[in-house]
Amino acid sequence: MFDLDTYAYTNRWIKIHPLEKFVFALATMLVCLISPSVVVVGAVLLLMTVASTKGAGTPVGQFFRFMMIPFSFILTGVLTIAFSVSHDPGGFLFGFTFGSITVGASQANLMKAGFIFFKSLGAVSCLYFLSLTTPVLEVISVLRKLKAPSLFLELMGLVYRFIFVLMDTTALIRMSQTSRLGYVSAKNTFRSLSQLISSLFVRSFHRAGELATALTARNYTGEIRTLEKEYPVSKRNYAVILGIELGLLLLNFT
Amino acid sequence: MAAFILETEAVEYVYPDGTQALRKIDMAVAKGQKVAILGSNGAGKSTLFLHLNGILRPAGGKIRYDGREVVYNAAGLRELRTRVGIVFQDPDSQLFSASVLQEISFGPLNLGLEKREVKERVLKAMSETEIEDLADKPTHMLSFGQKKRVAIADILAMMPEVIIFDEPTAWLDPRHAREFMQLLDHLAAAGRTIIISTHDVDIAYAWADNILIMNHGQIVASGVPTEVFRHPDSIIAADLALPWLVEMHGELMRRDWLRPDAPLPRSKEALFASLGGHDKGKITAGTTGTVLRVLP
Numbered sequence: 001m002f003d004l005d006t007y008a009y010t011n012r013w014i015k016i017h018p019l020e021k022f023v024f025a026l027a028t029m030l031v032c033l034i035s036p037s038v039v040v041v042g043a044v045l046l047l048m049t050v051a052s053t054k055g056a057g058t059p060v061g062q063f064f065r066f067m068m069i070p071f072s073f074i075l076t077g078v079l080t081i082a083f084s085v086s087h088d089p090g091g092f093l094f095g096f097t098f099g100s101i102t103v104g105a106s107q108a109n110l111m112k113a114g115f116i117f118f119k120s121l122g123a124v125s126c127l128y129f130l131s132l133t134t135p136v137l138e139v140i141s142v143l144r145k146l147k148a149p150s151l152f153l154e155l156m157g158l159v160y161r162f163i164f165v166l167m168d169t170t171a172l173i174r175m176s177q178t179s180r181l182g183y184v185s186a187k188n189t190f191r192s193l194s195q196l197i198s199s200l201f202v203r204s205f206h207r208a209g210e211l212a213t214a215l216t217a218r219n220y221t222g223e224i225r226t227l228e229k230e231y232p233v234s235k236r237n238y239a240v241i242l243g244i245e246l247g248l249l250l251l252n253f254t
Numbered sequence: 255m256a257a258f259i260l261e262t263e264a265v266e267y268v269y270p271d272g273t274q275a276l277r278k279i280d281m282a283v284a285k286g287q288k289v290a291i292l293g294s295n296g297a298g299k300s301t302l303f304l305h306l307n308g309i310l311r312p313a314g315g316k317i318r319y320d321g322r323e324v325v326y327n328a329a330g331l332r333e334l335r336t337r338v339g340i341v342f343q344d345p346d347s348q349l350f351s352a353s354v355l356q357e358i359s360f361g362p363l364n365l366g367l368e369k370r371e372v373k374e375r376v377l378k379a380m381s382e383t384e385i386e387d388l389a390d391k392p393t394h395m396l397s398f399g400q401k402k403r404v405a406i407a408d409i410l411a412m413m414p415e416v417i418i419f420d421e422p423t424a425w426l427d428p429r430h431a432r433e434f435m436q437l438l439d440h441l442a443a444a445g446r447t448i449i450i451s452t453h454d455v456d457i458a459y460a461w462a463d464n465i466l467i468m469n470h471g472q473i474v475a476s477g478v479p480t481e482v483f484r485h486p487d488s489i490i491a492a493d494l495a496l497p498w499l500v501e502m503h504g505e506l507m508r509r510d511w512l513r514p515d516a517p518l519p520r521s522k523e524a525l526f527a528s529l530g531g532h533d534k535g536k537i538t539a540g541t542t543g544t545v546l547r548v549l550p
Contacts, residue, residue: 137352164352168346218335219361227373
């Protein structure tokens with residue numbers, strides 16, 4: 001997760017307007033989800049892989065490692081589609097019979113499961129493209145332009161910032177516990193972990209209090225307003241995106 | 255214009271748990287001064303600072319800014335916080351944004367300025383703290399010293415007349431602490447009033463125009479550095495040490511190695527210059543232990 005964050009800040013497409021990347025990722029995802037053709041899904045997967053690796057500069061191996069993370073989730077998800085329960089053992093390609101009940105997979109269901117599997121993977125690749133090219137704060141600024149509620153966006157920003165503070169604190173507490181043999185046995189581990197969690201909870205409260213004080217000292221009155229980075233808007237990029245999406249849609253008719 | 259930019263008169267404060275944090279604090283800071291508040295942990299320095307910016311309201315006594323008493327309503331506090339800024343000790347509790355640019359723009363935007371002017375102020379604050387190259391970096395990838403500089407730029411962009419630094423050199427290594435104090439000198443030279451809290455007596459002694467010593471919520475001594483430390487009792491009683499320059503000066507005086515009229519030195523160069531004997535040339539690196547060779 002933290003690698004993802006690092007790539008987002010160091011990728012080659014960091015200077016491109018975040019809204020353009022956002023539109024590209026979401027439009028492609030939409031096309032991927034509504035297309036009935038497996039060719040389109042394959043094309044989306046290929047397109048996003050190339051855009052993230054050749055384009056934005058994420059190492060290919062790293063990109064595939066990221067793609068493996070949701071792999072097992074999607075697989076378990078589509079298994080329920082592939083297999084069905086029936087009293088009639090006929091029609092299944094293979095199956096297991098328990099008494100009068102047969103659990104098995106028919107060819108149609110297998111095809112359907114495989115298609116959904118690739119479709120999900122295609123959609124995930126679109127989201128990865130966005131995560132790998134656009135830092136969280138830029139995504140938030142896009143959402144602000146799209147008029148998402150500001151309370152929600154402020155919370156997103158603060159949560160994002162304090163994930164890292166919390167991780168640093170966790171690492172420090174854990175280190176000090178380890179240096180006092182906190183994790184040498186299962187029993188110690190359970191005890192140390194429970195103390196780690198409770199002290200993180202207490203410290204988060206302290207942090208929140210300190211943050212509120214520091215914000216008040218800078219005339220905070222209930223709304224966090226900040227300047228946002230400005231990016232050049234490229235009509236050419238929008239034209240390219242439109243072209244790609246139309247091309248993908250046309251692939252459905254081949 | 256009033257003689258003092260910031261004054262407190264018999265300020266008292268009791269925390270909700272009953273701890274008497276401040277007892278009859280009287281202090282007066284002249285415009286453009288560099289003030290150091292010295293005190294051990296829990297002496298009440300941070301509590302005092304939170305009063306100077308209107309975060310805490312005194313249970314008794316008065317606080318005056320530029321001769322006028324602070325008004326505790328929205329407009330009055332806004333005014334005070336526009337003129338008095340605080341840089342907190344731990345930048346991780348001050349920096350709320352993952353973007354350096356957004357972080358620094360928060361304060362000036364709260365002043366109701368136009369975007370164009372906010373942008374100018376942000377850039378100026380970043381150049382004064384020498385962090386222009388961090389503009390595109392996320393906050394969590396900065397080093398501690400860099401975060402500390404962003405925390406200062408936060409406040410500079412609001413252009414306050416008084417800047418308060420809570421323990422500015424805590425957790426900084428000697429080199430960064432020295433650079434930090436140079437930055438403070440630079441900020442003071444631009445006409446700002448600077449107040450710091452610290453328990454590093456050497457830094458306070460060498461840097462400040464005026465020193466206040468706090469102990470158990472009281473100011474136990476105050477004055478110019480060369481006077482305050484002439485009375486070691488109050489320093490020791492406040493759980494502080496004497497600056498090494500003062501101790502060295504005293505010891506050299508006691509051994510008659512200094513002329514009786516030699517002034518209390520503010521830097522090690524001044525101390526060396528007041529020593530007798532003759533210079534045998536530069537002391538090379540690695541032989542700093544031989545510094546005593548220049549003594550008669």
